[in-house]
Amino acid sequence: MHFHIISPGPSALLGADAGTLHYEETHLLLEGALEKPSQAAGLRGPTATQRNAHQVVDMPESGTENATYHLMRDEQTHHSASATGWLASLELEIAFKGGASVLARNRHHGPLRVQKPLYPEGIQTAHAIVVHPPAGIRAGDRLQIDTRVGPAAHAFLTSPGAAKWYRGDDGEATQSVQLSAGDGAALEWMPQETIYFNGARAAQRHIVQLGLGARYIGCDVMCFGRQASGERFERGQLRLHSEIWCGSQLLWYEQARLRAGSEALNGEFGLDGQTVCATLTAVGPALPALLLAQIRALDPALGASQLKSVFMARLLCSDSERARRVMTRAWQLLRPHLIGRPALDPRIWAT
Secondary structure, eight states: OOEEEEOSSSSOEEEESSSOOEETTEEEEETTSOSSOOSTTOOOOOOHHHHHHOBOOOOOOSOGGGGGSOOOOOOOOSOOBOSSSBEEEEEEEEEEETTEEEEEEEEEESSOBOOOOBOTTOTTSEEEEOBOTTOSBOTTOEEEEEEEEOTTOEEEEEOSSOEEEOBOTTOOEEEEEEEEEOTTOEEEEOOOOEEEOTTBEEEEEEEEEEOTTOEEEEEEEEEESOGGGTOOOOSOEEEEEEEEEETTEEEEEEEEEEETTSHHHHSTTTTTTOSEEEEEEEESSOOOHHHHHHHHTTOTTEEEEEETTEEEEEEEESOHHHHHHHHHHHHHHHHHHHHSSOOOOOGGGGO
């Protein structure tokens, strides 16, 4: 059994032959640590009341031309806001039918939705923009995203802009993302950056379940405070939990609690006082040495490692534009090898 840490700095990989590895409030482990799905994930679907309130949109099953049709009118369900915040959920299912990746199910409750699939690369890859109309997350908000990509289908998910987590004086806000890809499917989770305002209290869970031969790419750019406005992250905390599974085998596990003023944010073996932490994760065929070297050469502060079937790159800096540029370039280099398609920047990233 092996446990590994990805260092955000140039020394990208530390290892331990056995045992449990901790630093401050951060815990990471990799392939082979568990042999059956985690019961700690604690992810549950919508309640019966929520299911009854969902608007379900099913795409027709005939011909590939349906891949470019827009969804039927999506009606907003009522009673989405609780006394303490928004309760919102989104359930998507992308299926491969007639040679196309189609949005077979689009179900939402509250202010979280996808309006229609887009096909800038052709009908084999469905792009979906996840929209959160309130434009920010505050104390008491609870967001849940559940996306299933069927066998052989390909889905690319992104967001229209930066996610903003506001000050949480009244309590914590939560977001759960559960992604699954069937045998031979490809799934890309590429939202734009996340900004944690001073005083934000956030809890985020990210669970990925992959079938045989499925490929996955995910990116996360975390920004602590609004540097352009001179705001620093001096109060608040972020709780993170992520897992990646292939069948019943755990490939990656990471858990962290990042509190303002803590060693995890300011210490030499944590974020070292940097205000931006960007991570690109991929699961699939191992990268050849030349490609790995090309990615590592993108930025002196970029750490990148291939750990069995998991590739990870992490960058610490204090410039969100720099982080986004480096992660985008790494994705552009990685995607053709992993998915077999050239990288095409979504138009929404330029708006």
